Amino acid sequence: MNRPMRTRRQATLASLAAELGVSRTTVSNAYNRPDQLSPELRKRVLETARRLGYPGPDPVARSLRTRKAGAVGLLLTENLSYAFRDPAAVGVLEGLALACEDAGVGLHLVPASPGREDVAAVHRAGVDGFVVYSVPDDDPHLAAVLQRPVPTVIVDQPEVEGVDRVGPDDEAATVSLANHLVGLGHRQVGVLCMRLARDRNDDFVPMSRQQEAHYHVQRTRLAALARTFEAAGVAWESVPVVERFEHNVDDGASAARQLLDAYPRVTALICTSDILALGALAEAGRRGLRVPADLTITGFDGIAEATRAGLTTVHQPVLEKGKSAGRLLLGAADRVAPKVITLPTELRVGTTSAPPRTAEERWFGP
Amino acid sequence: MNRPMRTRRQATLASLAAELGVSRTTVSNAYNRPDQLSPELRKRVLETARRLGYPGPDPVARSLRTRKAGAVGLLLTENLSYAFRDPAAVGVLEGLALACEDAGVGLHLVPASPGREDVAAVHRAGVDGFVVYSVPDDDPHLAAVLQRPVPTVIVDQPEVEGVDRVGPDDEAATVSLANHLVGLGHRQVGVLCMRLARDRNDDFVPMSRQQEAHYHVQRTRLAALARTFEAAGVAWESVPVVERFEHNVDDGASAARQLLDAYPRVTALICTSDILALGALAEAGRRGLRVPADLTITGFDGIAEATRAGLTTVHQPVLEKGKSAGRLLLGAADRVAPKVITLPTELRVGTTSAPPRTAEERWFGP
C-alpha cells in the first residue's frame, strides 16, 4: 500500500511537542502515563497528534530506550514446509502463539535461510528471548541464538548447559511403544524415520548415521528402539531403518515401499512420526497387506488424523508443549537455575498393531 | 534459560571501541563493512568482542538508526485456533513465511488480543510493514495498522482506499459454484457459513446480519449466492443460513444438523469453507443420507482433505496467496499506485454434488 505521506518528514514526538509548546516529556506522558498530566492538555496533545498525522511513539525507539522489544523470537527449522504441514509442529506453533497472546507479546518467526549459512537474521531480530524448535543440534542458527544475551528455551532438543528446555520424555515413550511391540511378539521390524542430519539421505541408514544423528528427537527415538529390541534379543544392526528428508505422507509411503521391497518379511513398521505412518498405511493398502493382520504399523505424536485412522502411536501434548515453552520463556525474568519441563506422553494402542502372523499363517493363511 | 551475564553491564560498541582504542565507527564497520578497515584490525576487533562477550551490534539500536526493522508484521484474527487449525489459513501463513524467508526478513505475529480492545500490540510492533489477514473489517486492530506509517497489504479483506490487496475473486468463484448447483437443478438449498461478525451467533442468520457481515469473505460469498439463486428464481429470504462462530469439523456437523432438522427438504448444503463441509459430510453420514444421491454438499477453499474426500468445492491457491502478499509488501518500496492482486480460482466438481432427487424419488426411491 502507499497512503500519501502527510509531510515530507514524519511527525515525531519532538515536533509535536514543539507545535504544542510543551516538553517532549509531556507528550510522552500523554501516551504512556495519562495520570501525569491534566486531562485537558492530554486531549489537546492527542488531537494535535491526529491533526499532524503522528502515529504515536515509534516502537523501535521505545524499545531501544526501555530495553524491551515486546516480542519473542522463534527459530524454526529451515524446512518451513515441515513446520507448517505437520500438525504436530503446527500444534507447537499454536501453543506458543497462545502463550504469547496471553502475555501480549508478539511472536517473531526468524528465517533460517536454508543452504547458505546466513545467520544475520538471528542477529537482526529485535526480541526479548528465543524459542528454538526442531533444528539440528549443529545448526549455526542455534549457535547464534545462544550467543545472544537473551533468555532462550529449547524445545525437542538436547540439553544445552544452562538453557531451559521443554520436551516429552522421548526415551521413555519410545521404550513403552517398543515394549508393546515386543510384547506382541514382533522380532522382525523395520523403521521409518525423518531426516537425521542436514544432508539429504533418502535411503537406508547405517548404524553410524543413526548414532550421530543431529536431530535430537530422531536420535533419541532410534536409540531407545535399539536398546529395547536388543534387550529382547534382536540384533539392531540387522534392523532396516529408512530415512526420508522431506516429511509428508507421500514420502512415508515411498519409504515403506523401499523398506518392504527389500525386507518383505518384517512384521512391523515403526515410524518415528504419524505422518510417515499414515504414508506407510497407504502403501500397505496399495500392496494388499491387511493392517494389522499382515503388518503392524505404529506412529508417533498422536495427531488428529492418526487418531481418526486408528493408528497405534504415542501421543504427546503438542499444544501444551508450545504453551509451556512460551510461558517458561516469558516467566524467565531473573530466575537463576535453568528449568526443564518434561511433558507426559501416552501410548495409544489403536487398530494398527497386533501380534505377527506365524510363518505358517504367512504361507497357508490363518 | 539464564546463562551467566558476563559483566554487570553488557558490552556495547562504545565500550569495545574504548577498550581497543579505536572509534565506534570502526567497530561498527568491522561488523557491517569489512572492506572499510584492514583485515588485521577487523580480526582484532572481533577477537576482543568475543573476549568481552560482546554479541554484536544491538538489533534494536540498529533498527532505530537504519529505519529498517527487518520484519513484517502479520495481523491475524484473534481467533488463533482458526488461524492454525484451518489448512487454508495455515497455507496462507506458510506462503507468507516463505516469501519472508526469501527476502531474509522475519515474520512478526502480532497478538490481536481477543475481547479487550487492546491495540497496543500493534503500536509496539517494530516492523517494516503489515499483512492483515482474515480480520473483521471493523476490527480496531485493523484501524490501528492503517494508522501506522508503513506499507500494508490486506488479504481477503474489502478494499481500503489506497491500500494493496490480495485475494481471490470470491464473487466470481461463488457465482460459478452457485451456477453449478442451479444447473444441476437445486432450488431448495441451505447454507452453512463461518462467523459473520465479532459477536457470537451459533444460529440461523437473518438477512440483515448477512448483509452487514463484517467478515468480507463471508459477506461476499453470501451475497454472490443470493444474487445467483435469486436470478434462478429462488427467493433468498427463504433460504436458511446457519452460522458458526468456531470453525472446525464438529461445528460444521452441528450446523448441518441444526439446518437439516429444521429444513429436511433441502437438496443441497452449500458451505462457505471445506472444513464446514467436511462436518456436514459427517453429519449426512450419521443420518444415513447418501451423498450426493440424497444430499449435495459443497465446500470452499480446496484443501487437501477436501480433495481426498472428493468434495465439490472451489479451489484457491492459498500458498500463493500468502506468497503474493509477502512479495507485494516487500516490493512495495516507493511504488505509487496501490496494487491489487486477484488470484485465480477453480471450480472442482467432485463426487458430492449431483442433481437433486425428484419429489417422487424422495418418497418412493429412485
Place this chain on the structure above:
DNA sequence: TGAACAAACCGTAACGGTTCAGAAGCCGAT
C-alpha cells in the same frame, strides 16, 4: 620533490523515544 589518490580510520550528529530528579504553582494546615 611534490601532486594526486586510495586506503584506513575518526568525530559528530542524528535516530525517536523514556526516565528521573526537580521546578513552579497552588492549596490547606499550622
Place this chain on the structure above:
DNA sequence: ATCGGCTTCTGAACCGTTACGGTTTGTTCA
C-alpha cells in the same frame, strides 16, 4: 508567614547504533 504536600510540567541524560563528511597516512608517478 511558613511549611509541607500535591499536581503539573520541564530539562537533560541516556538507550546503542549508523550515516555522513571529513582527516590522516602511505603509495605512486610524473
